[in-house]
Amino acid sequence: MADQLSRVFAALSDPTRRDIVARLTGGDATVGDLAAPYDVSLQAVSKHLKVLEDAGLVTRSREAQRRPVHLEAEVFDLMTKWIERYRQQAEERYRLLDDVLAEMNEDHREDPTQEGTAS
């Protein structure tokens, strides 16, 4: 479960792979297309694609001869969902903290406060 997410994060830890993924958001591309802007061999790009493939981020068609690389957007959605869920849980805690702090403010209303100082 977390393994899937770890593989996704690990695959995206490399700037070239992040760039490849960014370019695939525009549409499917062949290994040759993807390798063109880089000063690296087709083989090196293939290696990067293998990592992305193992993480489930991209798939390659077995049928078509060009074997275009396709971005699996759902995996991205999963990662985004995990992070958003974690954020929501933090936000939930902080809303409780808002209430606690508001009570503190009431408790200390008799204290001299610095409200209305310089703006």
Place this chain on the structure above:
Amino acid sequence: MTTHSTERTYDEAAIEAAPDLPIIRIIRDFHATPAQLMRAHSDPEIFLRWVGPNAVNARIDHWDFRSLGSYRYLCEHDGVDHAFRGTFPEVGEDRIVQTFSYEGMPEAIALETMWFEDLGDGRTRLHAQSLCDSLEGRDGMLSSGMDTGVHEGYAKLDQMIADGAL
């Protein structure tokens, strides 16, 4: 109501999880002073009131809030206790540095820094950073939701796997 036009506010928690660093950063603004936020983090009775969502029954087992102190607390979820513990390497006036681990995975220790930035208008910005022991540890923390929603999270993921979404 006016705000400083150039500055972004964080009335809701913002999160940042870099793909290539085992870090989670959260920023959130509060209508409170840094001292009040410090009290909310340092006083165990107050801390218990917001550490988990309403459904979570939390209690303190040990609490020694000072530089070189330590803590341990338990959260009960669906009848099961989950223990969390750590030490406080440094407690400052507006900064807390603590280690954090879930006892189910005691070796995965995160280093957490919380810094309370006085915004000068009665509000304080909380900067919280968790530096995990590894990318895997960080992802585990993200995906488990730590002290809450572990089961529902996995149930949801199980469902996604069953649905072929993965």
